[in-house]
Amino acid sequence: MLRTLPTADLTAAERAVVRQMLDLAFAGNFGDADWDHCLGGLHVVAVERDEVVAHAAVVQRSFLHAERAWRCGYVEAVAVHPRWRGQGFAAAVMAEAERIVDHGYDLGALAASASGRGLYLRRGWLPWQGHTFTLSPTGPRRTAEDDDGTFVRVVPGGADLHLTGTLTCDWRDGDVW
Template sequence: MTDVHVVHTADLDSAALTAVRALLDAAFDGDFSDEDWDHTLGGTHALAWSGDTLVGHAAVVQRRFLYEGRALRTGYVEGVAVHAGHRRGGVGAAVMAPVERVIRAAYDLGALSSSEVGIPFYEARGWQLWQGPTSALTPAGVERTEDDDGSVYVLPVAPVTLTDPLACDWRDGDVW
């Protein structure tokens, strides 16, 4: 039996934060940096527990994206992971459902950057590939992020055209 708890970062105790970080480190095979961890904090978390073991996690944090000359309040999904022993059992869907509910209720757009392995999962949940050019609002101005083209997925709440340019706000580490 898996129980899913939805909680803001501010309400996670140190034991839960340690469990989340350990799950993310394991799920990403050590390719989860301190900057990635920082991106995961400050929003709403969905945590799936099997007894006392954290088996799944997803978070949504607020960002601002520029689209057609306006700033869209964007719910950006971070830190989606399922414990290796619990994959293909619905845990990913169980943590994404409340994150998507938050996005639909509080944001103009949902967004995430997907690995190749995650694409079928997100597409099955209704996420759509952003087909237009991507950029970032850097300290030096707007800069194209060609390497991120084809990896950004969105869950539109407000109407958008998927082939238009999209720019994300600046942050340290991976901007998308």
């Protein structure tokens, strides 16, 4: 069963269960800042036999590209419980996340790990080929370390993306991308 709900509709117990699954799925490499980044938007949660088996979140961010600001549906915390991998749950939560992005935002974006690249490429996400920046508290800052892991989704009628141009994300604590 797939559920889509805003953070505000997750009970404290449900938030704890999702966080626990993310900690397990990311093998301890999912910190408090990562958790904070996926709050405040919409959560796509796959449940099988009363167990949370997969998760993705879509949060709104502001991106600068081609001399204007764009509403970005940023995909966060895509994960599948280790016991449930290889059964299509990542594709299921991503399909719903993509529907949300396509119908509510000017573009989609995400930061892909090396192990996640194949999933996003197969689903039509495009690797960003230009330079990435963040609008930090002290002004624009180059984020060269994020160039290779940044992926975008073209939204019909949305942003006119120039994949070799610059893409600037809003600031946040922890990983900005």
